[in-house]
Amino acid sequence: MEFADKLGVSDRIVSRWEGEGERASLRMVNQAALDTLLANADKDAQGRFVGILAADDAPTHAIIEPDEDQTNSGDYVKHFGDGKLMAHIPEGIFLSGEGAEPVWVDEFHIDTFPTTNADYARFCAATRHAVPEHWENGRCPRDLYDHPVVHVNWRDAHAYATWAGKSLPTAEQWEKAARGTSGRTFPWGDQKTAAKCNVRETGVERTTSVSRYHSGVSPFGVYDMVGNVWEWLATATTPGRYELRGSAFTSPLFRGAPAISNDAGDMMRDDDTGFRCAATPAQMTPRKR
Numbered sequence: 001m002e003f004a005d006k007l008g009v010s011d012r013i014v015s016r017w018e019g020e021g022e023r024a025s026l027r028m029v030n031q032a033a034l035d036t037l038l039a040n041a042d043k044d045a046q047g048r049f050v051g052i053l054a055a056d057d058a059p060t061h062a063i064i065e066p067d068e069d070q071t072n073s074g075d076y077v078k079h080f081g082d083g084k085l086m087a088h089i090p091e092g093i094f095l096s097g098e099g100a101e102p103v104w105v106d107e108f109h110i111d112t113f114p115t116t117n118a119d120y121a122r123f124c125a126a127t128r129h130a131v132p133e134h135w136e137n138g139r140c141p142r143d144l145y146d147h148p149v150v151h152v153n154w155r156d157a158h159a160y161a162t163w164a165g166k167s168l169p170t171a172e173q174w175e176k177a178a179r180g181t182s183g184r185t186f187p188w189g190d191q192k193t194a195a196k197c198n199v200r201e202t203g204v205e206r207t208t209s210v211s212r213y214h215s216g217v218s219p220f221g222v223y224d225m226v227g228n229v230w231e232w233l234a235t236a237t238t239p240g241r242y243e244l245r246g247s248a249f250t251s252p253l254f255r256g257a258p259a260i261s262n263d264a265g266d267m268m269r270d271d272d273t274g275f276r277c278a279a280t281p282a283q284m285t286p287r288k289r
Contacts, residue, residue, distance in 0.1 A: 076112060076221065079279060080286050081165035082119060085112040086279060087177065087222050094176040095183030098259045103172055109284060110169055110177045111276035113210040113223050114148040114231065115160060123160050134271070147207040148229045148274040154242045154266035157232040157275035165286075168234040169278035171243050171261065177278075178226070178246070178258035180219030185257055187218035187225050192253060197227030199253045207249060207272075226256035229274035237263040248272035 075088035086109035096103040117132075117140040124131050131138050132151040152160075154168075161168050169177070178187050186196075194201035196216035198208045210224050218225050225246055233243040241263050247256030250272045255262070264273070 077109065077284070079109070079164065079166065079284065081163070082122070082277075084115075084119060084164075084277075086110060086284075087112050087220050089173070089177050089220055092181065094179070094181040096172065096175055096259070100183040103176075105172050105176050107281055108169075108173055109279045110173065110220075110222060111278070112221065114229060114274050114276045115157075116146050116210055117149045118145045120149040120152070120160065123163055127159070127163055129156070129159060133269070144207070146209045146211070148210055148224070150207065150229055150271050150274050151269045152232075152274060153269045154232050154264075156269075160275070161277045164277060166277035166279045166283055168232055168275060171233050171235040171245065173278050174225075174231070174233055174245050175258045177220055177222050178218050184219075185259075186216075187222070187258070188216055194253045197224070197247075197253070197256065198249045199227040199247055199256055200249070200251055201253055202227070202249070204249055225258060226253070227251075229272055230262060230270075232273065232275040237261075241265050244273065 076085050077088065078084070079086050089105070089108050089110060091105065091107040093102045093104050095101065117135075120132070121140050123129060131140075132149060134151050135141070157168055179185070180187075184190055186193075188196050197213050198204050207228055210228065213224065213227070216226060217223055227247055228249060229246070230244040230248045230251075231246050233245060235243045237243060244262040244264055245258060245260075247253070254260075
């Protein structure tokens with residue numbers, strides 16, 4: 001098969017992926033080959049690829065095999081509300097903050113990837129919510145489909161979460177999902193490695209695909225918890241102001257350490273601020289009518 005030859009794998013492996021469909025789990029090297037092939041494709045092919053995923057309510061590059069030092073292989077499930085893949089975070093204690101204080105967090109799920117422009121477009125179409133100001137003629141540019149949505153304030157993020165049957169994550173939920181239970185400085189460990197995320201030192205100077213940085217994945221299999229965009233949280237700092245975590249492409253790496261907090265007014269919109277959602281066990285099951 002021509003496709004298999006381009007990836008450098010056997011026909012049998014491609015056939016297995018096709019048979020397993022959404023359940024397919026790819027090795028890191030194979031996922032990287034697929035990423036490269038897609039990146040080198042023309043814009044029409046890329047648009048068709050993202051469109052197919054959006055139609056199926058499936059996120060880009062959803063599941064990969066974790067590195068050996070991860071504490072969790074990634075326990076994923078699709079949410080009934082917006083169809084996004086969510087990672088399961090079990091109940092228990094994690095070491096929180098710069099002082100590594102033990103904090104208990106109940107079981108929850110969190111979006112594997114930040115909310116993308118494609119996700120947000122479906123929300124706007126369903127609710128007639130105002131679209132972000134940078135979309136051209138009210139439509140998201142094709143090359144930004146799988147980038148995190150930006151120019152959304154806290155109220156926009158909260159409205160999306162409510163529509164999806166979820167919530168914005170609390171500071172404790174977000175931090176645990178980002179750094180695991182053992183108090184590591186970054187999702188990948190204690191090393192200050194800017195190449196694992198989209199921050200100022202990386203030099204990209206714009207948002208990137210939410211699944212681009214595979215080696216920066218958290219112990220629970222959650223992506224983009226450092227860099228790309230700051231993420232709105234449910235935790236208020238003062239009336240009308242809410243926490244932000246994770247840093248962005250505009251900020252230095254050290255600001256992205258999950259233990260470090262930022263905040264902003266709930267009406268603030270910027271080109272480096274987005275969000276992802278969380279869900280309690282009750283929010284993972286549709287309500288009976």
